[in-house]
Amino acid sequence: MELGAFDANNSVSCRLTSEIPNVCLEEDCCLGIDEAGRGPVLGPMVYGICYCPISKKEDLKGMKVADSKTLTEAERENLFETLHQSKSFVGWALQILSPNTISTSMLQRSKYNLNALSHDTAIGLVQYALDSGVQLKEVFVDTVGPAEKYEDKLSQRFPGIKITVRPKADSLFPVVSAASICAKVARDRVVKGWNFAEQLGDVDTDYGSGYPGDPKTKAWLLKYLDPVFGYSQFVRFSWSTAQTLMESKSVAVHWDDDEEDGEKGAQKLNNKSMLSYFSASGAAQRQTAPHRFFSERRLKNINTL
Template identity: 75%
Template structure:
């Protein structure tokens, strides 16, 4: 996912409007490329910046033990871009943002984060405010270029790069996801595992994996993990542990497989 910011002097709002920028979703690829070129050439009064979140970064954030949802990631990206503009010496007086989640709460959050700056958060802001339209064009063009020129980190052979737009309503994207689903490992890092489209395919066509601790009560399992770990069995000095104590501490993993500790091999 790519987030963008565009900024210009308040006195140049009309000049930005004269470029006829619009919501990037309503423009063709050629129109977006043309407008991006115009924005890039107007460096005398327009500035822009991007924040890119890779699929792997999003998946790791959303699926980790302490989860971070997509709204929070989006808010953090927007805050980071505004802070980047300020740190770069841009004297911001007003900020317009396309909402993610409830607009009023988001606006309040940004206003507290940046006191003294007039913040306006609206649904579909990229179709209401030219400066947001310009930011959406920059983000969309960058996103399309990143997808088209993606370099797979995995050592994959003969991977079809005709994966379409990467959106769930694209037939090419659907076909690619079906073709390159590994039943055990899922997808390469190019695909966001937390994406509902990918998750549904993994759940329906992937191999079911059962973890031994899945059946344990969460609090009980956490307490066991805190008290001891499997590594402790291999770090204890041979012959120094009381036999009864060792039996009491044996993890279910070992008892179910009839495994016992040995002093010598």
């Protein structure tokens, strides 16, 4: 699995694909869909599809693929390698949704929640398989939201294909288990090798599971919160965990058209204003290096003009 395309710009979504087996262009195929990383406040969410001829279902089952959450990292890596070695009849595709993509989608003016983003991503991957010539006849999906409504939506979008949407589909259908493994392996590798474009220096990568309730994750979020610029693009800033920390620890911004007067509006959050960040005392109090915004522009604090 080559992640170079995403590593080059991890602020946007990226699709990775395997070679399409010739047999999948000739025989009726089944396809499974699953995701990894829906809940964490850190890192991307990865959607995966895996497909193979219906005649090869038992071969896929014989690989002993299982729900990725029930496997160790080593077991997932070994199973992904087994899937890769079976490329004569197994294909896969991944859509890596960067934290920045997730956050900007959820916070845009028109409502676009995580379920809608998930549905659209899954639909895009199925359409990719069809456009690539894969002879899809069956699609199995781990549900997002009510299973019946999701199944109806996909059936209307892809007439002629038998759609099955079930909770815990990754433990019921081997082709969904295989998609789950592909997605989880990709997410784990991306998170481990995350390229911080913000040049944070020697970043502590002991951020725990990435889930909001993890004390290690909370400690990491607190440590790497910039009081003006917020978080790096490794963080999903649309998550309430990140938003709460930014609201309580960051400096306040006052806009001229605020109803409150300038002095009161500037002090309503944490008793700090944006101007205090740029003062000599504010610079002396900061424990971290200046944000790259300043270093790239060779900007420095001055005391006199």
